[in-house]
Amino acid sequence: MEVKTIAGVQVNVSDDGYLEDMDQWNEDIAREIAKELNIELTDKHFEVLNYLRQKTKEGETLTIRKVGKSGVVDIKGLYKLFPKGPLKFSSKIAGIPKPTSCV
Amino acid sequence: MKKLVILGAGTAGTMMLNKLYKELDRDEWELTIVDQYKTHYYQPGFLFIPFGIYKKQDVVKPKYDFFPAGVNVIFSPIDKIVGEENKVLLEDGQVLNYDFLIIATGTQTRPSETEGLKDKLWYKDIFDFYTIEGAVALHKKFKDWEGGNLVMCIPELPYKCPVAPIEFVCLAEAYFAERGMRDKVNISYVTLMSGAFTKPVASKVLGDLLEEKNIKVIPDFYLSHVDNDAKKIVSYDEHEIPFDILTIVPVNMGSDMIERSGLGDDMNYVKTDKFTLQSEQFENIFVLGDAANIPTSKAGSVAHFAAEILMENLLAAMEGRALPAKFDGHANCYIETGHGKGALIDFNYETEPLPGTFPLPGIGPFGLLKNTKMNHYGKILFRWIYWHILLKGKELPIEADMTMAGKKRM
Numbered sequence: 338m339e340v341k342t343i344a345g346v347q348v349n350v351s352d353d354g355y356l357e358d359m360d361q362w363n364e365d366i367a368r369e370i371a372k373e374l375n376i377e378l379t380d381k382h383f384e385v386l387n388y389l390r391q392k393t394k395e396g397e398t399l400t401i402r403k404v405g406k407s408g409v410v411d412i413k414g415l416y417k418l419f420p421k422g423p424l425k426f427s428s429k430i431a432g433i434p435k436p437t438s439c440v
Numbered sequence: 441m442k443k444l445v446i447l448g449a450g451t452a453g454t455m456m457l458n459k460l461y462k463e464l465d466r467d468e469w470e471l472t473i474v475d476q477y478k479t480h481y482y483q484p485g486f487l488f489i490p491f492g493i494y495k496k497q498d499v500v501k502p503k504y505d506f507f508p509a510g511v512n513v514i515f516s517p518i519d520k521i522v523g524e525e526n527k528v529l530l531e532d533g534q535v536l537n538y539d540f541l542i543i544a545t546g547t548q549t550r551p552s553e554t555e556g557l558k559d560k561l562w563y564k565d566i567f568d569f570y571t572i573e574g575a576v577a578l579h580k581k582f583k584d585w586e587g588g589n590l591v592m593c594i595p596e597l598p599y600k601c602p603v604a605p606i607e608f609v610c611l612a613e614a615y616f617a618e619r620g621m622r623d624k625v626n627i628s629y630v631t632l633m634s635g636a637f638t639k640p641v642a643s644k645v646l647g648d649l650l651e652e653k654n655i656k657v658i659p660d661f662y663l664s665h666v667d668n669d670a671k672k673i674v675s676y677d678e679h680e681i682p683f684d685i686l687t688i689v690p691v692n693m694g695s696d697m698i699e700r701s702g703l704g705d706d707m708n709y710v711k712t713d714k715f716t717l718q719s720e721q722f723e724n725i726f727v728l729g730d731a732a733n734i735p736t737s738k739a740g741s742v743a744h745f746a747a748e749i750l751m752e753n754l755l756a757a758m759e760g761r762a763l764p765a766k767f768d769g770h771a772n773c774y775i776e777t778g779h780g781k782g783a784l785i786d787f788n789y790e791t792e793p794l795p796g797t798f799p800l801p802g803i804g805p806f807g808l809l810k811n812t813k814m815n816h817y818g819k820i821l822f823r824w825i826y827w828h829i830l831l832k833g834k835e836l837p838i839e840a841d842m843t844m845a846g847k848k849r850m
């Protein structure tokens with residue numbers, strides 16, 4: 338764990354750069370993390386980010402499949418919004434932990 | 441008489457029935473088990489069928505052979521569980537009341553969840569080896585195949601026996617080498633995961649193993665659909681991989697009965713406390729085996745370890761005591777790696793697979809995360825253990841809780 342300053346705020350991040358505490362998140366932090374990933378955030382992005390945050394608060398584990406069925410965005414759309422990292426990048430920008438797949 | 445009902449007579453349900461039969465006072469408890477089918481399949485054996493190592497008759501036995509005398513056995517599809525009323529409705533119209541219920545309905549493959557999968561190439565050039573039908577059809581195909589692109593694809597998580605596709609490509613590599621046609625077969629391992637396996641250390645070791653065998657790992661490929669005319673698989677971000685034979689682990693899901701009962705998550709896995717194995721919704725419902733949504737492997741070995749924990753908690757619940765036992769997610773898998781060798785991995789909720797020896801520190805005989813002949817014999821021995829010890833609910837000389845003895849931290 339390390340402390341990093343993102344958008345002027347000190348936040349705790351994991352080794353992979355995911356926020357450790359989702360309550361330290363705000364929209365400017367999201368924009369700055371997104372910029373590092375070469376993503377310009379639109380309203381549609383924020384709709385997805387808020388969905389991810391809400392489900393995480395409710396204690397659910399997220400999968401691409403679940404997001405695709407959420408009615409917020411379909412899987413193709415999710416890939417368009419977050420190329421190469423539909424769940425990893427969106428989670429990072431949403432300030433929630435790195436998605437784990439359990440097998 | 442008080443009633444205990446078990447739903448599903450596969451690995452987990454059968455094992456638990458035999459354990460309970462020995463443990464419970466039979467003047468006090470009436471035991472009932474329900475399944476839709478009369479045949480028990482040794483699923484780990486499916487893996488060997490495409491290569492002619494096992495035949496169909498090596499992996500099937502009547503379920504009846506494993507039920508103790510004096511329990512009620514019902515063969516019928518289950519319609520749904522009505523948790524509020526402590527009853528189960530069967531499709532044949534029967535209604536079963538229960539004091540305690542154990543759900544062990546496992547997970548099943550759903551090829552229809554993927555567009556273009558169960559289409560004109562199904563069981564002609566596209567196969568699964570997760571069902572007896574798929575494994576047998578693939579064996580027929582391999583017999584006179586002249587080579588080309590063999591693509592193994594993992595389209596969704598979770599799926600049972602997470603190492604089976606790795607074993608499959610290793611066995612295929614050995615099979616085509618033995619037939620003197622390895623140079624005519626390109627094998628690739630296509631997965632939605634970021635590497636050969638999810639847990640980092642095992643992923644690295646297994647990834648290296650595949651590379652050594654000239655099996656190409658293509659990670660981060662999330663399958664959108666199968667193009668039957670062009671014979672290629674297409675991902676959501678529009679990458680395409682051509683195949684001559686596609687082997688796939690179709691999307692795995694729990695029984696629709698779980699959905700109808702309102703007890704499941706979006707993949708129909710029962711919402712279960714990962715430590716106590718109790719349903720999150722009803723105190724007198726417990727879950728064992730692949731049917732549970734607990735974050736560990738869906739494997740027979742996990743069900744075996746979990747069964748001991750379930751027994752303790754169930755006995756406590758029957759006496760109205762607090763649940764004493766906590767499951768740690770212990771999983772233990774032999775990995776068949778071809779050419780008569782095998783590896784073994786051992787892990788739980790907290791600890792990822794680590795190198796070392798098992799079960800005796802420093803001695804083994806099985807090398808953890810190492811590729812040895814001894815591990816291969818472990819896998820072959822497992823079939824005997826499965827029929828004669830595991831299903832009958834007898835003890836194995838391995839602890840339910842994982843031990844760190846004999847392992848190296850990395």
Ligand SMILES: Cc1cc2nc3c(=O)[nH]c(=O)nc-3n(C[C@H](O)[C@H](O)[C@H](O)COP(=O)(O)OP(=O)(O)OC[C@H]3O[C@@H](n4cnc5c(N)ncnc54)[C@H](O)[C@@H]3O)c2cc1C
Pocket residue numbers: 447448449450451452453474475476477482483484485486487516517518519544545546547569570571600601604695696697728729730731738739740741742743773774
């Ligand atoms: C190719 C392959 C290789 C494997 N290799 C290994 C291995 O090496 N090691 C290992 O530990 N595990 C391995 N496994 C996994 C192992 O077989 C399963 O994890 C194990 O069988 C799970 O037991 P279960 O009782 O939960 O489910 P199952 O054994 O699948 O039993 C579920 C039962 O419930 C019944 N059922 C479901 N729904 C209904 C309904 N609505 N009405 C009535 N009945 C119903 C089914 O008919 C079935 O009999 C492998 C699996 C496969 C497919």
